[in-house]
Amino acid sequence: MREIHIIGGGLAGCEAAWQIARAGGRAILYEMRPQRRTPAHKTAALAELVCSNSLKTEQENSAPWLLKEELRRLGSLLMSIAARTRVPAGHALTVDRELFAAEITRAIESERRIEIRREEVTSLDLERAWIIASGPLTSDALAAEIARVTGSERLFFYDSISPIVDAETIDTSIAFRASRYGKSLDGSDDYLNCPLDKPQYDAFVDALLAAQSVPAHIEQDQCQYFEACLPIEELARRGRDTLRFGPMKPMGLIDPHTGRRPYAVVQLRAENARAGSYNLVGFQNHMRFGEQARVLRMIPGLERAEFLRYGQVHRNTYINAPALLTPALQLRTAPNIFFAGQISGVEGYVESIATGLAAGRAAMEDPPRAFPRETAIGSLCAYVSSADARDYQPANITFDLLPKLENPPRDKKQRHAEVCRRAVAALDAFLCAHV
Numbered sequence: 332m333r334e335i336h337i338i339g340g341g342l343a344g345c346e347a348a349w350q351i352a353r354a355g356g357r358a359i360l361y362e363m364r365p366q367r368r369t370p371a372h373k374t375a376a377l378a379e380l381v382c383s384n385s386l387k388t389e390q391e392n393s394a395p396w397l398l399k400e401e402l403r404r405l406g407s408l409l410m411s412i413a414a415r416t417r418v419p420a421g422h423a424l425t426v427d428r429e430l431f432a433a434e435i436t437r438a439i440e441s442e443r444r445i446e447i448r449r450e451e452v453t454s455l456d457l458e459r460a461w462i463i464a465s466g467p468l469t470s471d472a473l474a475a476e477i478a479r480v481t482g483s484e485r486l487f488f489y490d491s492i493s494p495i496v497d498a499e500t501i502d503t504s505i506a507f508r509a510s511r512y513g514k515s516l517d518g519s520d521d522y523l524n525c526p527l528d529k530p531q532y533d534a535f536v537d538a539l540l541a542a543q544s545v546p547a548h549i550e551q552d553q554c555q556y557f558e559a560c561l562p563i564e565e566l567a568r569r570g571r572d573t574l575r576f577g578p579m580k581p582m583g584l585i586d587p588h589t590g591r592r593p594y595a596v597v598q599l600r601a602e603n604a605r606a607g608s609y610n611l612v613g614f615q616n617h618m619r620f621g622e623q624a625r626v627l628r629m630i631p632g633l634e635r636a637e638f639l640r641y642g643q644v645h646r647n648t649y650i651n652a653p654a655l656l657t658p659a660l661q662l663r664t665a666p667n668i669f670f671a672g673q674i675s676g677v678e679g680y681v682e683s684i685a686t687g688l689a690a691g692r693a694a695m696e697d698p699p700r701a702f703p704r705e706t707a708i709g710s711l712c713a714y715v716s717s718a719d720a721r722d723y724q725p726a727n728i729t730f731d732l733l734p735k736l737e738n739p740p741r742d743k744k745q746r747h748a749e750v751c752r753r754a755v756a757a758l759d760a761f762l763c764a765h766v
């Protein structure tokens with residue numbers, strides 16, 4: 332029986348282990364928590380979500396939907412558990428994070444072809460087959476070993492997580508329930524919205540700009556933010572209106588108290604099924620905790636908010652994938668080693684699950700096969716293995732990663748629908764050909 336050693340019981344590692352077990356192999360899954368912690372994980376559970384509880388939109392014919400749809404067709408464990416642990420949040424696939432992690436842990440623990448070893452891996456025996464899925468917070472010793480084996484330097488940049496408040500401490504006589512443009516998963520209004528008028532917005536931006544930050548761990552000029560995850564104070568520094576056109580945009584929202592669109596809005600999304608806590612959407616920041624409490628309580632409706640978690644800044648580790656990997660996520664110089672998840676050079680929960688699934692399947696094949704280029708999963712792996720290695724940036728799934736249509740419809744919606752239809756057909760054909 333083929334035996335694969337997987338480092339990291341996160342999103343990618345759990346999905347990879349499941350795929351190996353499904354394909355008749357044996358997976359040995361190493362997870363260093365709880366003995367060794369990371370700066371972001373809070374529990375010992377496998378597949379813990381470290382920040383938002385959203386797996387992005389389920390709007391049909393969008394790129395994030397397509398990737399999830401392909402994963403469902405490929406028998407993804409994590410997608411099936413996401414469906415079972417879903418909480419209402421407009422068009423987004425949002426999960427109860429505790430239930431999600433608990434169910435995945437239970438499924439992996441009870442699969443007899445998977446053995447879990449709660450230990451840190453610090454060196455790689457090159458005689459064995461490996462999937463490295465140790466995530467953005469890979470332990471230092473393993474990162475050094477990866478640098479040795481790949482011959483390349485580690486790459487770092489800052490990333491950040493958003494604050495969570497206790498639902499009972501939100502003033503709902505000010506914060507109103509609504510989803511943008513009335514779009515909602517089940518007809519209810521899933522978000523709480525804190526409205527700001529112009530003087531309130533200006534005062535908030537001033538306070539944000541003046542607030543004290545946590546001291547940087549590395550020099551500011553070495554600090555690259557992933558553009559989709561910028562801290563709010565960095566956005567505020569880019570211009571007075573940048574927040575109003577970004578995470579604080581009021582589009583599609585009417586305040587029932589005034590009958591008008593607010594000048595700016597802070598959206599709060601339920602964190603769990605009971606809506607006992609709310610996440611400040613897009614409010615990742617790296618202010619000192621005391622400063623966060625003071626500045627964020629200036630937001631109307633949050634004057635007495637209790638913070639269950641503050642925004643934070645963390646390291647991100649990823650390899651220079653285009654210089655190192657094949658489209659099957661295999662290390663070119665050491666074919667026994669595969670990479671998956673954030674460390675393989677993708678960004679995002681679902682992208683991490685997708686590369687976990689791809690690496691798990693590929694590791695069981697001889698020779699490992701890449702997914703068709705027309706599919707979202709195939710395009711993600713193609714990007715990872717063939718983008719420009721000189722200035723590599725991790726990618727979320729977007730339509731521009733997929734090949735262009737030969738005769739594209741002019742209408743964007745039709746174009747996207749056609750790309751999705753082509754992707755699903757290519758995946759179905761690929762699966763039929765390899766039964």
Ligand SMILES: Cc1cc2nc3c(=O)[nH]c(=O)nc-3n(C[C@H](O)[C@H](O)[C@H](O)COP(=O)(O)OP(=O)(O)OC[C@H]3O[C@@H](n4cnc5c(N)ncnc54)[C@H](O)[C@@H]3O)c2cc1C
Binds near residue numbers: 343645
């Ligand atoms: C602070 C932060 C916030 C983020 N927020 C979001 C977000 O809101 N939405 C989003 O889509 N993406 C987010 N990401 C990006 C990314 O999608 C997630 O980090 C995701 O969890 C990556 O999945 P993974 O499986 O690659 O890594 P992880 O889920 O982190 O799993 C890796 C596992 O490997 C273990 N490990 C590490 N080193 C070793 C070792 N040497 N031996 C054994 N085990 C080891 C870790 O303990 C961990 O459990 C965030 C990343 C960070 C760092």
